[in-house]
Amino acid sequence: MPTKKTNQKIKNLNILLGVSGGIAAYKVVDLASKLTAAGxxxxxxxxxxxxxLVGPKSFEAVTCSTVxxxxxxxxxxxxxxxxxLVGWADIVIVAPATANIIGKIANGICDDLLSTLLCAASPLIESGATLLAPAMNDNMWNNPAVQRNIKTVKKMGFQLTGPETGRLACGTEGIGRMSEPKGILEAIEKIASKIKHKKK
Ligand SMILES: Cc1cc2nc3c(=O)[nH]c(=O)nc-3n(C[C@H](O)[C@H](O)[C@H](O)COP(=O)(O)O)c2cc1C
Known part of the structure; x- marks a missing residue:
């Protein structure tokens, strides 16, 4: 049963969920709900x-926690x-990860809470416990600066899920769709298995 499997892998882990300003942010409320339900x-x-794009109260309600x-x-x-927050977290996720936040991470820019805590998350990044779910318009994704930043964040140690090819919010087809919450959950489960293994 998928639910039981998810519960075992994610239960009792502290997950810090960063949400940046992509249109897919509404789907991440569902992800937050699924993670909370998984324990x-x-x-x-x-x-x-x-x-x-999304009210903080939605996340507060589904996670029963301050945003x-x-x-x-x-x-x-x-x-x-x-x-x-970084000290509390076992895993840090950014979903959706905008072109902007990816650029900030790649260049060590710290001008708000999310970018600053990601800069302070070096031990988690090095141990493979940070995950980005990029989401943006295909022209943004294909921009050489964005591709350069993607290479940099991978090299730093960030795990990535997506983006997928399909219908984009702007109405066109192309690469840039955020992985669905189910896919992000699976990527988190993979990280969680490694972390729980190390914690033993
Ligand atoms: C309706 C709307 C949807 C947007 N969706 C995206 C998106 O999916 N991906 C992206 O990289 N930027 C998107 N943007 C642009 C970002 O919100 C903008 O670059 C912002 O500065 C990102 O800030 P943040 O990274 O601090 O959240 C969108 C903007 C608007 C107005």
Whole structure:
């Protein structure tokens, strides 16, 4: 049974879910819900652009956890969030990963909470516990700067799932669709198996 298998692999892991401003952000609410149902602890960090596309309350409701949207506002107890969140996480995912956030990661740019915590996540990146699910228009994906950044983030140690070829939000067909939540879940399960193996 797929659900049981998922529960065993992901249960009790702390998953930090970064959501950047791609139109596929609405699908990631479903992913957050599936991860939570599988027994993972899920904390969500959203960029300003992501908040324009999906309300933080949706993630808050499905994960039963506070959503982090700012480097400067620290919800709850005082902590330096970008460090505390990375310390808490077993796995960090960014879905959808925009051309912009991929560019920031590749170039060490830290100008909001998500990009800053990703820069602080070096141990997780090196151990293969970070996953990006790129999603963008095909012309953006094929842009040489984006391709250069993709090569860089892979070389740094980020795992990637997708993008897929198919119908894009702009109405055209091409490469750039975010992997479906099921595919992202499978990629997380693969990472989780390795991590749980190491944790033993
Ligand atoms: C409706 C809408 C949909 C967008 N979808 C995408 C997308 O799928 N992928 C992408 O890379 N950028 C997309 N963008 C552009 C990004 O939102 C923009 O580059 C933004 O600066 C990304 O910021 P972030 O990476 O901090 O979230 C979209 C913009 C709009 C207005």
């Amino acid at each position: 993972a602890g899920v904390k969500t960090v959203m960029t300003d652009a992501a908040c324009e 982090f949207t700012s480097l400067w506002d620290t919800p709850g107890e005082y902590e330096i969030d970008h460090i505390a």
